[in-house]
Amino acid sequence: MLGRLDEAAIAGRAALEDSGLSPVMRAVRRARYAHVLQWQGAFLAAEEQLDLAAEETGLEDPTSPSSLSALAAVFQHRAKCRFEHARAEQQAGRSRAAARQWDLAEDDARRSLFMREHLGVADEGVLSSSRQTVARLERRDLAV
Numbered sequence: 559m560l561g562r563l564d565e566a567a568i569a570g571r572a573a574l575e576d577s578g579l580s581p582v583m584r585a586v587r588r589a590r591y592a593h594v595l596q597w598q599g600a601f602l603a604a605e606e607q608l609d610l611a612a613e614e615t616g617l618e619d620p621t622s623p624s625s626l627s628a629l630a631a632v633f634q635h636r637a638k639c640r641f642e643h644a645r646a647e648q649q650a651g652r653s654r655a656a657a658r659q660w661d662l663a664e665d666d667a668r669r670s671l672f673m674r675e676h677l678g679v680a681d682e683g684v685l686s687s688s689r690q691t692v693a694r695l696e697r698r699d700l701a702v
Contacts, residue, residue, distance in 0.1 A: 563594055567598065570587070570590060574591060580618055581615065581616075581618045582624055585614035585615045585629075585632060586628060586631075589631065589635050592635065592636075599646065601640075601642065601643035602643075605639055605643070608636040611632045612632045616629070627673075627677060627679055630669075630677065630688075631670070633666045633667070634667065634688060636663075637663045637666035637670060640666065644663060668692055671685075674688050
């Protein structure tokens with residue numbers, strides 16, 4: 559659905575209506591839907607969906623590696639969403655709001671990296687992505 563964000567948003571909402579989904583699968587689908595919202599520039603709505611996804615990862619078995627791995631992924635996605643939100647706020651001249659979003663993004667990125675490093679189930683590519691996100695946020699690098 560690349561290039562058809564309105565259709566992707568409809569499909570994302572519909573994917574969440576399946577009552578037979580496990581909480582972790584619902585969280586995964588919700589994170590995908592949040593991506594669409596993020597790409598549409600609806601950062602607050604995307605962050606709200608990612609907050610819900612974070613809650614859903616713990617509904618089944620909050621200590622299982624799959625639940626914790628899904629939660630780490632949600633934190634990573636939310637960090638990237640907040641990074642883009644910070645850039646939008648900065649471009650709009652709202653430096654204070656940008657700084658707040660940036661701090662939230664950095665917190666989420668650090669949480670994700672910590673969880674992924676300590677779970678021992680993430681592959682090196684996933685760990686590398688988390689490390690790059692943290693490093694970029696630490697540099698306060700606003701470049702795309």
